[in-house]
Amino acid sequence: MHAGRVVAVGPPDAEIREIQELVKQATGSSQPNSRAGSRNASVVDLSTVADGTEVVAGPTKKSAAISEGGGGGGGSSKITKEEERSRGAAKLATYLFYLRAAGGLPFATAFMLVLGLYSSMDPLQSLALKHWMDEMAGDGATKPEALLACGSYTLAATGLIAVTMVRNIILPYASVAASKKLHGGMVRSVMHATVSWYEATPLGRILNRFSGDISKIDQSIASQFKDVVVFAFNLVGIALVCSLGTGDPKAQIVVLSAVALATICSWLVYSIYRVVAREQKRLESVTKSPLLAFFAELVQGAAVVRAFGEQQRIIEILDARVDNANRTLYNLEGQTNQWLRVTMNLIGSLVTASVVAAVLWQREDLGGGDAGLTLSYSTQFVGAVNAFLTFKSMLEISMNDVERVGEYTKGLPAEAYEADPHAPSPPKEWPSAGAIDFRDVRLKYPTASTPVFEALSFSVPARTRVGVVGRTGAGKSSLAVALFRTVELSAGSIVIDGIDVRRLSLQQLRSCLSIIQQEPTLFQGTVRYNLAPVTEHADAELWDALRRSGLDAKVEAMSGGLDASISEGGSNLSAGERQLLCMARAMLRRRPILVMDEATASVDHVTDTHIQQMVKRDFKGNCTVITIAHRLHTVAFYDRILLLGGGKVQEFDTPLRLLTTSNSSFRKLAEESGDYESLLQAAKEAEE
Ligand SMILES: Nc1ncnc2c1ncn2[C@@H]1O[C@H](COP(=O)(O)OP(=O)(O)O)[C@@H](O)[C@H]1O
Ligand SMILES: [Mg+2]
Known part of the structure; x- marks a missing residue:
């Protein structure tokens, strides 16, 4: 095919000459001797190596690692670790962790002060009201005492409003501050x-x-914290009012024993409840992860699912996982919480009944106001115990989310992103040349x-x-x-321009390296953004990079030019174009070291040739290029060939010398590819 049209159709033998011609035209005259027809042969099957033994296609990284874990270690056969499901009540440290994020000691003090005031205002208001009514009894409405009582009641009521307002300002602020801090900390440590x-x-x-846990922290923790503290204060306040209000010691004893009984019964019920609820809540979090993971994968692979007509099966799997996740939620909300409510109300009515009986028994000695206050507060007490325990359990459950966020904030294995503060920083002009030295590198x-x-030891001279x-x-x-320190060396060192890279921060190290991988990385955004995501460049510079990578015509044709949009992952470009865009980015970055890992494995021969010409022309003599290749043609004109086998350097020399050495493994490889002559020619030309 050419330019979207079918040029020739037929059996391969008959058409091969024509295809050869076409490819020759497209490649231009730079490689006059490359026999395009043999390109299939020059795509060397590197599974036949130097020693000539035939190796079945190697395992992919992951599956290899998986089988390795199972066979070698004898331990767990999976890379993916089970999600930790911490048991038991949330620790005090978790509460402190949250409080610290919300603003630390100043916040905690202000919080307790405001809530203490808030909770005491309500009983104070009731007492002031009762006092006022007592003063007003009979014809006392105009007495100065009555006016004073009225004033204190007004004061208590206004105070309650003011404190409520302050509380409603402090809480959201603290909640947002805490969420921001927790989220930020998690982002930092995950990144x-x-x-x-x-x-x-x-x-x-x-x-x-990042979604479920953080949103629950956002929505509930601050207000649950508030409720727990408010109801704790309330309990104390109510107990005080009840006992003070009755006046008579006998009635006080009745009230206080009812209070004690209610507290003990509620505590018993609650201890049963919280064990069940906590585990159900944890189960909910754990059953949700597989659902979210499956959904995320499904969104990516929707086209594949449709292509294989597997919608029905996938829907069933998804349904099952949704059911699984909802089942735990239903058990918690619909059953466990409901049981708690019913039982607590039962205790409440029993206690209220006994208090009513006591008041009736004491009716001779009790005034109407006292009887009313005691009765109403005794019913409130049970409600308050109930609310306190419920909110306490809810807070405890929600603290799980904080605990899980905390795990991701503090417990992750981190890369050495910051430099060792004691090590001297590299000289300003480092890295100037890009000479790389691997010295007895051990990587596991x-x-x-x-x-x-x-x-592993070898030296790459600069440029x-x-x-x-x-x-x-x-x-x-x-x-x-090893070079990017994605995995740290267990022994040996890598030295770039005289500096051991272990001394550097990852930021310093990686900013002097560029990499182009087999799968080009593009971002959703504009062409401009993809060319230079973090640095500023003049348009002329961007166009120059595009021209040199041969993408200028394509970008001109896109609507918007440099501001034309690139879809997620670059899906509106072909694989080759994506690769070229990454090349243009690397050229703009102008780093002293460029690594290409099978960058051209998924592009056609023409694009490969184009990229290689760019390496020949634009990277020659001004930067160190390390190209991992599986087509020998890709690297035939390079300054050095490094032949790796079993983690060791097998050969390291100029292509020409390797190709002309009779027992060289590289030469053997070239001969097996059936393209020896043209490789030799390319190597010779490069040396001239
Ligand atoms: N992330 C990884 N975890 C564990 N083992 C890995 C990982 N990546 C690669 N390996 C192993 O390291 C060896 C070399 O892999 P790799 O460098 O990817 O080979 P190449 O790029 O030459 O095909 C292989 O045996 C592979 O199984
Ligand atoms: Mg590889």
């Missing part, structure tokens, strides 16, 4: 977590902490049982281009992993 943590943690689980993935590199080849699993990508 700096090690790659192996990401491998072991499903996306849904992370999403759940945390999930693997054996190291990828035992003692050279090195092609890395080797069979799948030889450790090529792990070179980049």
Whole structure:
């Protein structure tokens, strides 16, 4: 096909010449001797390596790691760890963690003061009212005492309004401050977590902490905190009013014993309730993660599901998971909480009945006002115990969310993002040249049982281009992993321009490196944003980078030019165009070291050639290029070839020397690809 039209149709043999012609036209004259027809052959199957043994297609990283974990370690056979489900009541540390986030000691003091005032205002108001009514009895309405009582009642009422207002201002502020701080802390620690943590943690689980847990903290914790404290104060206030209000010691004893009985019964019921509710709440959080994870994956793979006509099965799975998640919620809301309410009300009515009986028995000695106050407060007391215990249990349950956020704020394995403060910082002009030294590098993935590199040593001179080849699993990508410190070395060192990279912060290290991976990374946004996400560049500079990567015509054709929009992951560009855009970005960044990891594996031959020409032209002599390649043609003109095998350097020399050495493994590889002549030609041209 060419330009969207079918050019030729037929069996391969008959059409091969025509295709050759076409590709030759498209590649231009830069590689006159590359026999385009043999490009299939030059896509070397690197599973046949130097030693000639045939290896079945290597396992992918993940599955390899999984089987390795199972076979080698004898331990758990999964990378993904079970989600921790902490048991028991939330710890005091969790409460303190939240209070600290909400504003620490100043906030806690103001909070208790305001709520203490708020809770005492209500009984005070009732007492003032009773006092006023007593003074007004008979013809006392105009007595100065009555006016004073009226004044104190008004004062109590106004005070209540003022304190309520202050409370309603403090609470939302503290709640927002706490959520911001918890969320921010979690973002920071998740963003700096090690790659192996990401491998072991499903996306849904992370999403759940950022969405479900944070939203529950947003919505409920501050007000539950408030309710618990208010009702605790209320209990004390009510008990005081009841006993003071009756006056008679016998009646006081009756009231206080009713209060004690209610407290004990409620406490018993509540202790049963909270064990069940807490576990149900935890179950709810844990059953939600698989649902969210599945949904996130489903959204990504919706096209695949449709293509295979598996909608029905997926809907059933999704339904089952929704049911599972809702079942625990229903058990908690619909059954456990309801049981608590009914039982508590039962206790309440029993206690009220006994208080009524006591008042009737004492009717000779009790005044009407006292009897009314005692009765109304005794019923309130049970309600207050009930409310206090309920809110306390709710707060305890909600504290789980804080605990889970806390785990992600403090407990994650972090990359060494900051530099060692005691190490001297690198000189200003570092890194100037981009010379890389691997010295006895030992690298072991945390999930693997054996190291990828035992003692890998080689030196890349400054401003050279090195092609890395080797069979799948030889450790090529792990070179980049070691260089970027995605996984820290367990021994040895990597030195860039005389500085051991371990001395640097990841920020410093990674800002001198560029990488282009097999899967190009593009962001939703404009072309401009994708070219330079963090730095400012003049339009002319951007266009220059686009022109050199051969994308200028394409971008001109897009509506908006540099401001044309790029969809998520660059899905409105072809794979090759995405790759070229990443190249243009790398050119703009102008870092002294560029790593390409099979960057051209998924693009066609023409784009590959184009990219390689760019490396030849634009990166020659001004930056160190390390290209991990699986087509030998990609690296035939490079300054050095690094042949890796089993985590060791097998050969490291110029392509020409390797190709002309009779027992070289690289030469063997070239010969097996059936493209030896043209590779040799390319290597010769490069040396001239
Ligand atoms: N994240 C990982 N966790 C555990 N083992 C890994 C991981 N990535 C790669 N490996 C292992 O390291 C070895 C080298 O892998 P890699 O460097 O990706 O090879 P290449 O890029 O040459 O195909 C393989 O045996 C692979 O199974
Ligand atoms: Mg690889």
